[in-house]
Amino acid sequence: MLIEEVRQLDERGMVAWDQHKADDFADMFADDFTLSDVSLPEALHSTDQVRQYMETWFTAFPDMHVRTINRVVSEDAVAAEVEFTGTNTGPFVVGGMEVPATGKSVKGTGTYFVSVRDGKITSFSAHPDVAGMMVQLGMMPGA
Numbered sequence: 001m002l003i004e005e006v007r008q009l010d011e012r013g014m015v016a017w018d019q020h021k022a023d024d025f026a027d028m029f030a031d032d033f034t035l036s037d038v039s040l041p042e043a044l045h046s047t048d049q050v051r052q053y054m055e056t057w058f059t060a061f062p063d064m065h066v067r068t069i070n071r072v073v074s075e076d077a078v079a080a081e082v083e084f085t086g087t088n089t090g091p092f093v094v095g096g097m098e099v100p101a102t103g104k105s106v107k108g109t110g111t112y113f114v115s116v117r118d119g120k121i122t123s124f125s126a127h128p129d130v131a132g133m134m135v136q137l138g139m140m141p142g143a
Contacts, residue, residue: 003073006116010071010078013114013121017066022054030120037126041096056093060101061086069109078114083107084128088137094130099139106136 009028016025026047029035035044035053044050057064064086071080087105091098110128114121135142 001075001116001119003075005119006075006078007073009116009119010073010080010114014066014068020058020064022051022058025054026050028121030117030122033122033124035124037128039094039128039130059090060088060092062089063087076116078116079111081109081111083109102137104137106133108133108136
């Protein structure tokens with residue numbers, strides 16, 4: 001793929017996240033893929049799991065917005081740093097455990113790494129700053 005095509009695919013993914021369109025995001029994945037997230041107990045391999053993963057975030061933070069801070073794109077990969085904001089008004093799942101809403105707002109960061117083949121995502125590895133979020137939500141002591 002051309003670098004511009006990979007960049008456009010990444011942009012579509014960011015729009016899907018920011019506009020809470022779980023189906024649009026899930027449709028970007030190849031038939032055989034892996035999605036891992038440091039906050040999940042195991043990797044995801046189906047688009048139904050990806051939709052559920054996204055809906056979990058949108059339930060916990062219904063006003064969530066994301067934006068790209070930094071990004072590196074090649075012919076078959078993306079590495080990016082993102083910032084997200086939102087208010088925790090719904091239950092939140094982290095480490096496979098559900099925790100109740102806190103009503104608190106967060107401003108967090110994270111990184112992700114994507115591999116692309118034939119216009120589809122084959123690997124997505126997400127690294128949200130879960131500890132920083134937990135501190136802001138009052139679920140663990142801060143510095």
